[in-house]
Structures are given as C-alpha cells and as structure tokens.
Amino acid sequence: MVDMLDLTALEAHRAMCAGDLSAAEYGRAWAEAAAGDELNVYLWREEDGGSEAIAVERPCVAPIAVKDIFCTEGVPTTAGSRILEGYRPPYTSTAVQRLIEAGAPILGKTNMDEFAMGSSNENSAYGPVLNPWDRSRVPGGSSGGSAAAVAGGLAPWAIGTDTGGSIRQPAALCGIVGLKPTYGAISRYGMIAFASSLDQCGPLTRDVGDAALLLAILQGADPCDSTSVGLAEAPRLPDREDLQGLRFGVPADLARDAIVPGVREVFEATLAKIEQLGGEIAEISLPHAEHGISAYYVIAPAEASSNLARYDGVRYGVRAQTDGDLTEMYETTRAQGFGAEVKRRIMLGTYALSSGYYDAYYGQAQKVRTRIAEDFSTAFAAVDFVVTPTSPSVAFGLGEKTADPLAMYLNDFFTVPMSLAGIPAISIPAGLAEPAGGGPQLPVGFQIAAPAFGEQKLLDAAYALEQAIGFEPRPSGAPFPAIDQIKRTGSEEVTGG
C-alpha cells in the first residue's frame, strides 16, 4: 500500500482520527519503509526491540523518527558516539514522552554527527548518512539522519536538535522543512547536552503544516527543565494565503559573495514570490552577524567541554581497559571513545575557558552575543521577519570539507546568528540549483526568522510562501511519488478530519 506513505503526517492523523485509516496498517507500512534504509539513517529501529517503555497504547499520530540524542528508556541511545555504544538510558526524554503520550509510535533512532557537532553527518561514529537526492553527497548535519529519513521516504516526519543550524541546514540540503523554535519552547530534559544555552529540539517535516502539528505536540514548559517556558498559546495549523502587510528584512551585510550563484538565484526568486503575495522586502542591518561564527565557536565548544566532562567511563558508557590509575583510565576512555571533531571542540572549549583566556574568549563572545541579539531586536522594530538563504551552497560531496574544519564551520554562517539570539527560524525548500562543478539539481533552503516566541506568525508566513513556491520534486528512488499526487490524495480522501 504505497498510497498511505504519500500522506503528510497531518493528513494521516486526520484520516486515523476519522477512522478512514488503520493505525496498525499505517504503522506497519512505515516500519517496512524504514527497514529498506539504504542511507545509513537508522541506528535503531522499533523491530530491533527493547522498547517496552515506549509502547504506544492507542496510536493515532504518524510514527516518528527520533534523532539518537534523545534518551529513550531501554532503547540504545548513542548520540552518534562510540563512548555511548550500547548505552540504554534508564529514563525517557520529555520530547519523546510527549510524542508517546500524543499517540506517536517511535519508528527508530536516527544517525547524527557525534554529540551533534557537525554540519555534514560525517562525524558519526557509525558512518555518514547519505543524501537521498545524491548518495555521493552529505545530507547536512547534525540532524542529517532525521532529514534524510523524511526526504528519503524512510519516515513521515522526525525530530532533531539545533544548536547552530543542525535542524535548518540538513532540512535545506535534503529539501524538507526544518524548524528551530525559540530557545525554551520545548523541554531539553533527556536531550543529551552539547551547548546548553543554545540546544533546542524541533521538527523536520515534509511541509509547514506537519511542522506546526509537531510543534504543538512537543512544546510546553517542563518542571524537569528549568529553562523551558513553552509557547504562550498552542500553535494553530497555518492557513494564511497571502503575505499582505508583512515586511521581510534582508540583511544588507549578507555575505552575498559567499553564496553560490544557484542558491542566490533561488533566494532572489523567493523574494520576488514574497512580493507577489503582497509582502514587502526591506533592507535591514545586522552589523554584528558577521561575528556570529566566531562567537559561536567559542561559546558552543566552551559549553561542550564542560558538558562532555561527564563521559569518564565511570557511571555509564564505554570504559577503556587500562592497567594504570584512575586518571589514565579517564584519558584512555575519552581518547578511544570520542571522535576527532569532538576532541577538537573539547580542546577549543577548554582553552577558551582556561584561566587567563576566559575574558578574552568566552567573556568577549558572550558580549558579541548580546550585540547580535540587539541587532535582531532593532531589525524587528522595522520588519516582521528576517530572511536569508539557509545554507550558502547546496549539499556538498562526502569528504569534500572534512580536511578543513574551519570551512565546515563557515557553512553555518546564516543559521548561527539566530541560535545566538535564541529566536525561532524555519527553513523551507525554495527550489533547486545545480551544484558547483555540475551534476543533478539539488534543493535550496530559504530561512525565515521571527522574534522570540513568534512561532505562529512564522508558521503562517512560511505556509503562505510554501503554497506559492509549490516545491514539487522529490529525490528519485524515494518510495513516494511527486508531491502533486500527495496533495491530490490529501484533498480527496482526507477532508474535514
């Protein structure tokens, strides 16, 4: 039954609620699709067992792929790291708990850059995920497994985490929707920490409607995470059809030279669509955004070096066998358990926090962070949204940037400022562009950012724009047909659910 897999998660939910779709059959169809994983997306699937604690009594929400950073009781949770190989957490993260309570079975746990550090998924200890559009290319990262699962027809939708772009960038590179909510909108309890002041959970979905539904399930204050506040109002499904009266700010200091020509064309064409829908394009200034990468690559590694101190081979995870003393056990365990990028960031963070350098690096970066947040506040006094390309290029080749960590970091140029400011931002697929050096066309993401807790307005605008863009193509080989057929199925069979 291929037809079921064509439904968006929202359509499937409505059909299940109306009794027009059997949750059991639908779940089985997706489990079969997930079993056909040729992209190295799944590190664990439901049929691998151990999942008694996450059994869903009455499924009525589409099954979901969960980034392997969310602790799930009894289910292997590795964060893409060798140091957590075989680890089965004794408790379940709030995000996963909310999914289970909403009636969404957990389809599987998805591959990711180790401890969410990376923009290509090549930093996973369990091998890279392949981009469903072109298997010689990266899916982006760090939520690359979740993005490739949705784009490749291996899951109807997924959750991931975004610290500096880890939801938005892979969503862009895989041609799907990725939303990083406001910091604090969703609980971080049980989400393995990378950089605590930046980490945020969010949806990776086929369309904006699914993102709204998933956000509605996940958001909310949680007594187990004192930094969670939730949204003031539960998100509604977006239905806006125009952008009348809305102002979209394009940063004048946007590094246009860094954007490859094909991406620039899609970006300009999307701005034209905004105007056709009645929206207004205005130039704004984010003078400190250019320092975002510098501030981020001090703050995030500093917090990571502290958060990752817990992996010491004592309480859980892997311990290296040594004959020496305790210190030697720590050093050997961490040397064997962590991959190169994680070691690099621990070193960077330890340096930035060390006595004598703290003010020059960490202190200064925190002040830049203040300036970037102020830049956004100033901009939002004049415009409703800030828009940029999500990523300066389309998906790059496997191995293309691994030798140059800085080049990899610069890939986050457009997503990091929003993370530092803690504001919500969404990436929607806006079109296709040819990669540098030729080859089949690949998806381009368009990023829209809104003021803190402006999720509803953001989703509404993204929805209107999504309808106007009508992004159609799907990667060949994915087990679902073109999107116009999905739409037809949706409107004929699942109305008024």
Place this chain on the structure above:
Amino acid sequence: MAKLARLGLSDAEVETMAGELSGILEHVDRISGLDLEGVEPTSHVVELENVLRADVPHQSLSPQAALASAPDPVDGAFRVPSPQAEA
C-alpha cells in the same frame, strides 16, 4: 590543555590539532578587536527568574537502575581504578 580536558591524545593527534586549532583561533580572534566595553554578556537568552520546583519528595531512579549501565558496578557502587598511580 589535553591534560586539563583528560584527553589522552597521541603525538600525531596533538600535531594535527595544533595546526587546526590555530586556524580556528585566528578566525575567532576577529572578535577580540571589537570595542565591547560596558556591554553586558549574554549567558542565557530568555529572561527567567530563579525557577524552583515544589519541595516535595518523589520517586527517583532506583540504585539498581542507576547502576545498570555502569561498566563496573559492585555492591551498589561504581568501582574505579585506584586514583594513586602504582609504584
């Protein structure tokens, strides 16, 4: 620095990383020249007062569950190698 981070790096790793980290630090150093005198540092983006939970006893992890993933549990505790280097 590797000692501070309790990372046992090989000589080859130290050499590669030294080069990579200088490149990254050079980029990061661009912010050192900015005049940010008097700017408040941001450690957290959402304005929150102290968040306290109700001081009520509740069920927590059992010692058994807490030890279940330990590499070397013994008698309800985590066993580790001696902190004293052997002579």
